[in-house]
Amino acid sequence: MTFKKRRVKLEDIARHLNISIATVSRALDESPRVKESTREKVFKTAKAMGYMPNQIAKSLSSGKTNIIGVIIPRYDEPFFIEVCRGIDEYAREHNYKILISSSRNSFEFERDNLIAFERGLVDGIILSPTHETEMFAHIRNITRKGIPVVLFDNIREEVPGADHILIDDDKASFNAVEYLIKKGKKRIAFIGGIIEKKVFQDRYKGFLEAMKQYNVTIYDELVMHCASLDRDLEDMEIQNFFKNQKIKPDAVFACTDNYGLLAMKTLLRSGRKIPEEVSVIGFGDLGLGAVFVPSMTCIAQPTFEMGQKAAALLIDQLNEPSDVKHHKRVVKLATNLILRDST
Amino acid sequence: MTFKKRRVKLEDIARHLNISIATVSRALDESPRVKESTREKVFKTAKAMGYMPNQIAKSLSSGKTNIIGVIIPRYDEPFFIEVCRGIDEYAREHNYKILISSSRNSFEFERDNLIAFERGLVDGIILSPTHETEMFAHIRNITRKGIPVVLFDNIREEVPGADHILIDDDKASFNAVEYLIKKGKKRIAFIGGIIEKKVFQDRYKGFLEAMKQYNVTIYDELVMHCASLDRDLEDMEIQNFFKNQKIKPDAVFACTDNYGLLAMKTLLRSGRKIPEEVSVIGFGDLGLGAVFVPSMTCIAQPTFEMGQKAAALLIDQLNEPSDVKHHKRVVKLATNLILRDST
DNA sequence: TAAAAAAATACAAACGTTTGTATTATTATA
DNA sequence: TATAATAATACAAACGTTTGTATTTTTTTA
The missing domain is CATH 3.40.50.2300 (Response regulator)
Structure with a gap:
């Protein structure tokens, strides 16, 4: 018997107790304006009748x-x-x-x-x-x-x-790249994201600043900006990036942790050793950077x-x-x- | 000058055009009950006044x-x-x-x-x-x-x-384990999830059924049910699981893709070769199973x-x-x- | 051109609350 | 015990829509 019983409303409680709607409303609100005994009666009746306040009506009113x-x-x-x-x-x-x-x-x-x-x-x-x-x-x-x-x-x-x-993307990137440089890396690859996005512009900026400040050569071939918005396409793009490189990077700075992982995957599958031959840093610590073998160094954001x-x-x-x-x-x-x- | 101008409502449009609220409402609804010319006037005015319908009022009414x-x-x-x-x-x-x-x-x-x-x-x-x-x-x-x-x-x-x-968890697990058995695996480990969860019960059931049907020995030591609800704890649990095993599994069937990845990580770090020494199958295809090196075989669900x-x-x-x-x-x-x- | 039909619009209730003000009931004061 | 003060409650408007019915205006018909 799926008969839909109408929702119980304040009016129902009021009528049942022979008091006004306003009083019922105030009673349920624990307003000091209603007598203790009335409040109790209202609560009891509300419970017995299965009253549920109507959020929409509340919102309209308030x-x-x-x-x-x-x-x-x-x-x-x-x-x-x-x-x-x-x-x-x-x-x-x-x-x-x-x-x-x-x-x-x-x-x-x-x-x-x-x-x-x-x-x-x-x-x-x-x-x-x-x-x-x-x-x-x-x-x-x-x-x-x-x-x-x-x-x-x-x-x-x-x-x-x-x-x-x-987030101070600029500075975060600078620090990460600086860290790579201080480790003696000379051919640092950069994998950025959609360049229209401010965060990626800033991360790129940080990369450039560090490279320039320490006088490290930037190879065009080692810089890419991922343009895909789809996981599978990102993978392809990154694979292509590494495929025909004449200069083999000794480090990769990736602007997301997913890019970092994809880079590691691609490098490992092409037989390169991480970190012996090439280091990788990702941005963000939410993917499986910690689970990957080898685990990935990354910039953690307080997400x-x-x-x-x-x-x-x-x-x-x-x-x-x-x-x-x-x-x-x-x-x-x-x-x-x-x-x-x-x- | 942050003076909060009151929201424009139907009444405002009505008063401005000197017609009734009902007509305005119907006009905006493109009701055939209002004259074409009136409808146009209403639309124009609504736009000019920056009218935005109030969703809450609509909901209460409808x-x-x-x-x-x-x-x-x-x-x-x-x-x-x-x-x-x-x-x-x-x-x-x-x-x-x-x-x-x-x-x-x-x-x-x-x-x-x-x-x-x-x-x-x-x-x-x-x-x-x-x-x-x-x-x-x-x-x-x-x-x-x-x-x-x-x-x-x-x-x-x-x-x-x-x-x-x-999802037919039972059958999916059965098939995966059957696949391992047919590959000749004898010491198949099982990593389940919280056993109170129906899906994990079913996945376990599928595992048991396959093992029994093909008469493969089930080693207690190779069966675990992850009880953690937290990523870090899961990791610990799985590490412990593999740590002191006397029997070395030649295959692992994991009930989530995360368990599968954690298992692979732990195995690889302890020097085991995948898939040469041990195979791994995960359940679900949303994590980084495809990115991991080696990539992980898994049961894909139509999530x-x-x-x-x-x-x-x-x-x-x-x-x-x-x-x-x-x-x-x-x-x-x-x-x-x-x-x-x-x- | 008056009556009937159709079209366009207006009125008013309803949706279920909240809340300011008015009213009634109770208690305290003289 | 009449009056003031206070406590408890009721009334009614408001929130911004929708929609059934009534009314007015326009058009059609004879």
Whole structure:
């Protein structure tokens, strides 16, 4: 007998106890305005009738949904998932839920997602812009409406009114490459990512700076920027990169941990010895860098903390009285070079 | 000047054009009940005033949120993320959003999440039960209220009214182990997962069946069930497993791809040759099985499709007229043994 | 050109809460 | 015991839509 019984609402409780809806509402809120005995009766009846508050009605009435919208470029990137975990953890502790949307590396999707979020479903937004995102007008539109926004990871342009969280990619790369140079490496290969992406520009910059500062020759043949957005294609690209090199690199600096692992795989399969003949450093410590044989040296980012911090900044904005002019904050997080067997 | 201008609503458009709210609403809906010229005026004004419909009000009025709630045991498991991607893809195509919540491998959290979803925030729920989930009463509570539910992956008990999606774990394991046996392996090690989890019980069962059917000796020392819920601990457990074995396995069947990779890592580091001395098969093809050197043979599950199917079943339930008695469906998906260098 | 039919629009209730204000019931004070 | 103070409750508007029904306007028909 699948007869769908109507949801119990405040009115039902009120009618049953012959009191007003307002009193029921206040009783359930433990307001001091209702008599102890009434409150007890209401609780008992609510439980007996299986009352469940209607979140939507609550939200409409209060103007708050307690949902944070999160937009990331892709799901199949442990970095973003880990950030989401951080956001989720902090959010949950503060009574917020998160609604994750992928922009699928597309500016169009990013904008559409943003517009969807603008319809009052979320109280605030945490966003990691895609590499396609050149114009930030769509984000400014949101902040201008007074909707709190926190940006992270790939920020090409600062948005007035939004908070920003970044990694010092430039410096992190510099340190890693410097480390290779000091180990005596002369032919250092660089595997970058989509060059339109600010983080990859910065990592490249750090590489260049270190090479120049220590006067190490940069071989064009040993520099590539991965353009693929798909795991399988990345693999192909990296294989091709190493295939016909006349100069054999004695070190590889890869701008993601996946690139690092793919490089190691390709090198090992072509018979090269790691780290004896060639060292490898990856960026990020979420893939299987620690499990790979040999394990991979890499730059660890505080990914989870990044998410937590993003959530913290957003919720902080949400708690601001609306007449306070929000002061834009830029948070820079530090990285950490983890030495393993590949160097 | 951060003055928060009030959201534009239907009323504002109505007043501006001196027509009724109902007409504005219908005009924006392209209802045939409004005159062409009126519709045009409304659209123009809406755009000019920057109107954005209020999703919450819409939901309250229509009784639909167009949100699907998804509960998974953990985020840091590529399997679940991939399923979520599948759900998201299908959902998005059908104008639904997904709200993901992690139960953190805890029954308590799972139940709490379910209760949160019961508050009318989501139209339906897709859930993968934790290993702790023995009682399914909390899920039955939901279906009884007429809220559509689809379960996947770790289903210990069928829930009346819910749809179920599973993998034929038993058979997949049987086939993999049979493959090892036919290759002539005599000392096959088994690395299982939390034994409370139905999927791991089934994978173990498949292993046992194959071993018995072909009369291969099962060495207690070569069988373990990983109990950890944390990546680092898993690593330790597996290292310990191999450490003091008197019998050296000539093959390893691991119940997740991560276990498989950890096993390969441990074996390689202790100087064993793969596949010459020992073969390894993993379950799942989402980690770096293809990137590892040597690459890992594994049982591939249609993870993304699983998510799509789950969303499809759920949305199908949502579209059912509410008086139709829903017929519970059980969908079983097939797996595929991918041969690589580790065997 | 008046009545009937059709088209366009307006009205008002509903969705399930919250919350400010008004009212009633209770207790304290003189 | 009448009155003031306070406690408890009820009323009603508000949140921003949707939608069934009533009303008005326009068009068609005789």
